[in-house]
Amino acid sequence: xxxxxxxxxVKRFGDVRVVHGIDxxxxxxxxxxxxGPSGCGKSTILRMVAGLESISDGEIYIGDRCVNEVDxxxxxxxxxxxxxxxxxxxxxxxxxxxxxxxxxxxxxxINEKVRKAASMLELEPYLDRKPEALSGGQRQxxxxxxxxVRQPDVFLFDEPLSNxxxxxxxxxxxxxxxxxxxxxxxxxxxTHDQIEAMTLADRIVxxxxxxxxxxxxxxxxxxxxxxxxxxxxxxxxxxxxxxGTVARDQGRLGVRTKRSFFPLxxxxxxxxxxxxxxxxxxxxxxxxxxxxxxxxxxxxxxxQVELTEILGGQSLLDLVVDDEISLIAxxxxxxxxxxxxxxxxxxxxxxxVLFDPxxxxxxxxxxxxxxxxxGTTPERDIAHKKEIEVHTN
Amino acid sequence: MERKLxxxxxxxxxxxxxxxxxxxxxxYMALVTALKSPAEISLPTAWEWPSVINWSSFSEALDLxxxxxxxxxxxxxxxxxxSTVLGSLNGYVFSKxxxxxxxxxxTLFLFGMFIPYQVILIPLFQTxxxxxxxxxxxxxxxxxxxxxxxxxxxxxxxxxxxxxxALIESARLDGAGFFSIYTRVVFPLSIPGFVVTSLWxxxxxxxxxxxxxxxxxxxxxxxxxxxxxxAGGQAVSWNLPMAGSILAAIPVLLIYVFLGRYFIRGLLxxxxxx
Ligand SMILES: Nc1ncnc2c1ncn2[C@@H]1O[C@H](COP(=O)(O)OP(=O)(O)O)[C@@H](O)[C@H]1O
Ligand SMILES: [Mg+2]
Numbered sequence: 001x002x003x004x005x006x007x008x009x010v011k012r013f014g015d016v017r018v019v020h021g022i023d024x025x026x027x028x029x030x031x032x033x034x035x036g037p038s039g040c041g042k043s044t045i046l047r048m049v050a051g052l053e054s055i056s057d058g059e060i061y062i063g064d065r066c067v068n069e070v071d072x073x074x075x076x077x078x079x080x081x082x083x084x085x086x087x088x089x090x091x092x093x094x095x096x097x098x099x100x101x102x103x104x105x106x107x108x109x110i111n112e113k114v115r116k117a118a119s120m121l122e123l124e125p126y127l128d129r130k131p132e133a134l135s136g137g138q139r140q141x142x143x144x145x146x147x148x149v150r151q152p153d154v155f156l157f158d159e160p161l162s163n164x165x166x167x168x169x170x171x172x173x174x175x176x177x178x179x180x181x182x183x184x185x186x187x188x189x190x191t192h193d194q195i196e197a198m199t200l201a202d203r204i205v206x207x208x209x210x211x212x213x214x215x216x217x218x219x220x221x222x223x224x225x226x227x228x229x230x231x232x233x234x235x236x237x238x239x240x241x242x243x244g245t246v247a248r249d250q251g252r253l254g255v256r257t258k259r260s261f262f263p264l265x266x267x268x269x270x271x272x273x274x275x276x277x278x279x280x281x282x283x284x285x286x287x288x289x290x291x292x293x294x295x296x297x298x299x300x301x302x303x304q305v306e307l308t309e310i311l312g313g314q315s316l317l318d319l320v321v322d323d324e325i326s327l328i329a330x331x332x333x334x335x336x337x338x339x340x341x342x343x344x345x346x347x348x349x350x351x352x353v354l355f356d357p358x359x360x361x362x363x364x365x366x367x368x369x370x371x372x373x374x375g376t377t378p379e380r381d382i383a384h385k386k387e388i389e390v391h392t393n
Numbered sequence: 394m395e396r397k398l399x400x401x402x403x404x405x406x407x408x409x410x411x412x413x414x415x416x417x418x419x420x421y422m423a424l425v426t427a428l429k430s431p432a433e434i435s436l437p438t439a440w441e442w443p444s445v446i447n448w449s450s451f452s453e454a455l456d457l458x459x460x461x462x463x464x465x466x467x468x469x470x471x472x473x474x475x476s477t478v479l480g481s482l483n484g485y486v487f488s489k490x491x492x493x494x495x496x497x498x499x500t501l502f503l504f505g506m507f508i509p510y511q512v513i514l515i516p517l518f519q520t521x522x523x524x525x526x527x528x529x530x531x532x533x534x535x536x537x538x539x540x541x542x543x544x545x546x547x548x549x550x551x552x553x554x555x556x557x558x559a560l561i562e563s564a565r566l567d568g569a570g571f572f573s574i575y576t577r578v579v580f581p582l583s584i585p586g587f588v589v590t591s592l593w594x595x596x597x598x599x600x601x602x603x604x605x606x607x608x609x610x611x612x613x614x615x616x617x618x619x620x621x622x623x624a625g626g627q628a629v630s631w632n633l634p635m636a637g638s639i640l641a642a643i644p645v646l647l648i649y650v651f652l653g654r655y656f657i658r659g660l661l662x663x664x665x666x667x
Contacts, residue, residue: 050562050566051565051566052562052565052566072562072565072566073565073566073567073568073569073570077566078566079562079563079566081559081562081563082559083557083559085557085559085560085562085563087560087563087564087578088582089581089582098564098567098569098577099566099567099568102567102568102569102573103568146563146567150567
């Protein structure tokens with residue numbers, strides 16, 4: 001049990017800087033997910049916390065201790081690697097007990113702890129097998145068991161599910177979540193998969209090119225992305241990003257596209273008429289059919305259907321608005337529509353996110369935070385978490 | 394399954410057959426000569442199978458070569474074991490505990506492989522004499538251990554390169570240090586590496602002649618030197634050196650028979666994913 005703190009952490013490999021000053025505070029018991037495209041420095045950050053990479057600049061604290069110069073084995077962290085890194089010549093039992101053996105614990109205690117972890121992970125029948133005689137999912141469990149047995153202060157996961165097939169991945173994801181609820185150990189989890197990030201995290205850290213883009217709860221990063229990168233990285237299909245101009249019509253401030261005008265829910269002081277903006281709409285913020293009732297008429301317009309894809313319970317629609325703006329909408333139910341047919345659509349413009357087209361940063365995302373996120377997506381219960389300060393650079 | 398032999402296959406097998414005969418010819422000559430009585434050995438009948446098989450050359454050669462065989466066994470076993478273990482530790486460091494400049498050191502190390510025995514003979518002789526090790530087996534063992542390190546280190550480094558680094562890192566996080574990672578994780582995984590390396594070293598050291606004759610006094614001569622002396626007299630009865638060389642070849646032969654499949658497996662370990 002420990003909090004983890006990164007203070008202006010920099011990593012250089014030779015002359016190449018790959019992590020550019022990360023500030024992050026991770027609360028005790030928190031499940032933090034580092035997510036970002038491949039090569040953005042997620043593993044490097046994790047390995048610096050583990051002590052497998054040196055820290056070029058800045059400090060890392062585990063608990064109250066600065067661990068910059070502390071050997072990995074003295075940091076009391078356990079790591080699950082992408083390819084599991086099980087010892088191939090040892091049985092499952094010995095794999096799981098290895099750390100206790102290294103700590104010179106008595107054999108009786110080792111056996112007890114290994115059995116307990118094994119029963120929790122349903123590995124008991126396999127304790128005498130070697131890793132090569134296990135399936136991918138079982139190996140994954142052994143790797144987790146090896147981490148659990150140690151009762152570390154911090155769990156570190158580096159893309160632990162990416163070697164599993166899709167079905168098993170979903171299953172293991174849920175088990176991981178349950179394990180975390182059971183042990184409440186501080187966890188740092190690295191993945192490039194935004195679904196894993198959304199489902200597992202208390203807070204998500206989105207990285208790009210060695211820089212933090214945003215830190216927030218899954219709902220925050222989904223509804224209030226800090227910039228266009230986050231908007232498109234989180235969510236599948238990604239957020240629709242459209243071009244528009246700020247305008248005033250009948251006294252209401254809004255966004256004008258080529259042929260339409262969508263008033264904003266409230267006036268914003270940091271916008272001026274004529275200002276070019278990008279506006280983002282989640283695919284699930286675009287409604288058709290019955291759900292239109294909830295959308296005021298000024299947020300509706302006509303769109304052409306280009307393509308429909310039925311996903312099962314939902315459908316994806318490729319739409320064109322104003323003859324030139326393409327959008328993807330995700331709507332409830334199985335929708336079948338002729339390509340080229342017209343349909344009335346409504347935008348949940350209370351959920352719109354405005355970006356500066358130059359910097360691609362969200363405009364006044366801070367002011368918006370108070371606003372409207374509730375209700376549109378199930379809000380997580382984070383009330384029990386301590387107050388967490390977040391620095392982003 | 395029936396298969397037509399294509400002309401290419403036939404040519405291949407004919408060539409291979411010729412090569413086999415070529416390679417086996419000396420072995421055949423050694424065997425028939427060793428089995429003949431001295432009187433029967435003459436150039437015109439050299440190719441013929443002996444009229445009476447005479448086994449006594451073997452026991453006679455064994456008596457003569459016994460001290461050399463013992464010397465060679467001590468020399469080869471000690472030098473092989475030491476150079477293999479040290480090479481394994483070197484390979485472990487050079488592949489899994491790289492440090493600033495370790496690549497350069499390793500490259501310099503490899504130069505040792507390209508130095509022929511003859512070139513370092515005189516400095517080696519002087520060094521051993523300065524160390525008071527000239528003339529005995531310990532000096533020769535030391536020379537072979539040092540000379541063998543480049544190749545054994547290289548083999549082990551390449552072997553260990555296949556062990557995923559995550560395994561070492563995982564062991565580090567599990568609380569293992571430099572030596573416990575070696576003994577508990579790396580060593581148990583490197584048995585094929587040990588087989589390949591010790592086979593190589595065993596063969597090299599067992600068959601080495603030049604250092605054997607120059608660096609040891611008569612009573613400490615290895616088998617290669619003993620054999621040469623057996624064949625070097627005025628009127629040589631050829632049955633003895635032939636029987637002797639067959640005897641001298643037996644240890645290496647046995648090792649290949651018993652460990653050969655590991656050898657192949659070890660050599661293939663890099664190309665075939667386990
Ligand atoms: N040992 C290393 N030496 C040099 N560059 C490295 C090393 N490890 C990682 N990098 C570089 O650092 C960047 C971040 O890598 P990594 O943390 O593995 O990314 P991620 O895990 O997010 O995919 C990449 O550009 C990678 O090439
Ligand atoms: Mg990675």
